[in-house]
Amino acid sequence: MSTRSALVGGPSAPAAADARRPVSLALGARAGIEPRLLIDASEGREDYDAYRARGGYAERGAVGEALIEALEWAGLRGRGGAAFPAATKLRSVADRDGPRFVVANGEEGEPASLKDRWLLRNRPHLVLDGLLRASAAVDAQTAYVFVSDPGAAASVERAFEELDGHAPIALQLVTTEPRYVAGEETAAVRAINGGPALPLDKPPRPFESGVQERPTLVANVETLANVPTIAVDGAERYRELGTERSPGTFLLTVSGACARPGLYEVPLGEPLGATLDELAGLPERVGGFLMGGFFAGLLAPRAREARLAYDELRDEGSGLGCGAIVVLSEGDCPVAVAADVIDYFERENAKQCGACIRGTAAMRDAIFALARGEADEERLERLRGWSLSLRERGACALLDGAAGLVGSLLREFPREVDAHLANPCPKCASLSAYETKQESRFALSVEGGFHDARKS
Amino acid sequence: MRAKVDPVKCEGFGPCNEVLPEIFKLDEWNYAYVEGDGEVPEEFEEKAREAETGCPVHAITLEP
Numbered sequence: 079m080s081t082r083s084a085l086v087g088g089p090s091a092p093a094a095a096d097a098r099r100p101v102s103l104a105l106g107a108r109a110g111i112e113p114r115l116l117i118d119a120s121e122g123r124e125d126y127d128a129y130r131a132r133g134g135y136a137e138r139g140a141v142g143e144a145l146i147e148a149l150e151w152a153g154l155r156g157r158g159g160a161a162f163p164a165a166t167k168l169r170s171v172a173d174r175d176g177p178r179f180v181v182a183n184g185e186e187g188e189p190a191s192l193k194d195r196w197l198l199r200n201r202p203h204l205v206l207d208g209l210l211r212a213s214a215a216v217d218a219q220t221a222y223v224f225v226s227d228p229g230a231a232a233s234v235e236r237a238f239e240e241l242d243g244h245a246p247i248a249l250q251l252v253t254t255e256p257r258y259v260a261g262e263e264t265a266a267v268r269a270i271n272g273g274p275a276l277p278l279d280k281p282p283r284p285f286e287s288g289v290q291e292r293p294t295l296v297a298n299v300e301t302l303a304n305v306p307t308i309a310v311d312g313a314e315r316y317r318e319l320g321t322e323r324s325p326g327t328f329l330l331t332v333s334g335a336c337a338r339p340g341l342y343e344v345p346l347g348e349p350l351g352a353t354l355d356e357l358a359g360l361p362e363r364v365g366g367f368l369m370g371g372f373f374a375g376l377l378a379p380r381a382r383e384a385r386l387a388y389d390e391l392r393d394e395g396s397g398l399g400c401g402a403i404v405v406l407s408e409g410d411c412p413v414a415v416a417a418d419v420i421d422y423f424e425r426e427n428a429k430q431c432g433a434c435i436r437g438t439a440a441m442r443d444a445i446f447a448l449a450r451g452e453a454d455e456e457r458l459e460r461l462r463g464w465s466l467s468l469r470e471r472g473a474c475a476l477l478d479g480a481a482g483l484v485g486s487l488l489r490e491f492p493r494e495v496d497a498h499l500a501n502p503c504p505k506c507a508s509l510s511a512y513e514t515k516q517e518s519r520f521a522l523s524v525e526g527g528f529h530d531a532r533k534s
Numbered sequence: 535m536r537a538k539v540d541p542v543k544c545e546g547f548g549p550c551n552e553v554l555p556e557i558f559k560l561d562e563w564n565y566a567y568v569e570g571d572g573e574v575p576e577e578f579e580e581k582a583r584e585a586e587t588g589c590p591v592h593a594i595t596l597e598p
Contacts, residue, residue: 278542279540279541279542279543430541430542431541431542431544431565432541432544432545432546432563432564432565433541433561433563433565433567434541436563436565437563467561471541471561471565471567472541473540473541473542
């Protein structure tokens with residue numbers, strides 16, 4: 079019994095704080111780097127004049143095909159979660175017959191991420207500068223900003239007013255209700271076309287048939303925020319930070335069991351543990367990490383040694399995704415964490431694909447049975463089977479995320495999972511609260527505002 | 535030829551699996567899917583067309 083309770087953790091370590099409660103979040107950059115995306119929290123929202131004063135909307139810089147080449151040299155990869163090469167995406171739209179459209183995707187579906195909301199609320203003109211440059215490069219006739227966060231929508235609307243006539247093409251704001259799948263590229267396009275913000279089966283992808291069934295570039299707002307600096311300062315400068323395959327900096331959202339939850343700008347390729355410890359302050363003993371928002375699943379504490387880069391984390395069976403990491407304490411049972419997240423996936427699935435509706439529900443029920451100490455070997459084997467067989471079965475990636483989460487729990491925490499087969503876990507006891515189908519406790523609120531990290 | 539099942543459209547009626555079980559698999563809830571990239575060997579092409587037209591919700595597409 080003592081061995082078992084040690085395996086599922088002692089009762090002394092507190093679980094990661096409930097992220098739904100608004101607290102003031104820290105804002106800062108890794109020591110020794112000049113931030114490219116973040117500005118001081120004390121500055122508040124950067125308006126048109128402030129952005130211009132910083133050199134924004136510069137008339138110089140690479141345009142057209144030269145900009146696409148610069149993005150290619152810079153190696154910019156999409157920051158929405160898929161890390162797809164930005165230049166390839168732009169070129170696939172530019173090469174097709176017009177009219178063409180561009181969408182700045184700020185519908186941040188990942189509950190543990192806040193960087194897109196922060197960017198649009200605080201640096202809307204940096205995003206719009208990137209959006210206008212990308213629109214010009216693909217010769218788009220209209221550009222859209224797609225969001226659900228009311229604070230982001232208000233900031234973008236003000237930015238449109240501040241731009242007043244300075245934008246060379248039509249700009250439109252399209253809002254939607256918040257939902258995990260609403261930010262998926264086909265869902266965004268469908269909403270802009272007047273439909274529901276729900277994913278469609280692919281192909282066609284938006285670069286083939288998007289807004290008004292025309293070639294459409296859908297780019298994450300952080301991806302676009304990197305475009306002005308690459309256009310003006312060049313690819314070489316951009317590559318001064320980051321790694322060969324993951325160049326530049328990214329916005330890291332850290333929450334959970336850490337001293338300073340918040341938003342940090344970090345060069346890609348830095349070590350996970352040391353970076354999180356320097357910026358956010360890790361507990362002495364970490365229980366694990368929930369990666370990529372919810373999408374990239376769980377990692378055991380040994381992932382401290384991993385690098386914060388796209389390919390390196392993929393090789394770990396995980397991912398950087400949208401750059402959000404939830405730190406788990408020793409008081410967090412990985413099964414309870416998985417239960418919270420799989421419950422969210424089950425609730426948030428679009429109810430469109432049969433395999434997703436039935437598969438997320440089946441995995442959820444099995445994880446909850448495991449948490450209650452009611453699962454046997456056979457049920458665990460079925461769970462393992464679903465974690466493999468349900469991949470690539472949905473129109474969007476939600477089912478992949480759910481299956482990947484389950485697979486990561488079984489792969490990263492085998493001893494803890496086995497310990498649940500025999501007995502109810504004391505740390506999973508509070509799970510009854512999740513079964514009321516509330517918001518996930520890892521869903522990060524931004525309503526507490528931000529403060530500068532070095533002043534905290 | 536490549537076969538594809540639209541997961542949004544599929545309602546699990548399953549005639550595709552009766553016509554051509556080698557290509558159209560059913561999961562435990564009866565929803566259809568194809569394995570890998572859905573490549574259909576030449577000897578199955580006619581059966582694949584039969585499965586396509588026989589799907590009551592038109593969830594199957596065949597690409598040359």
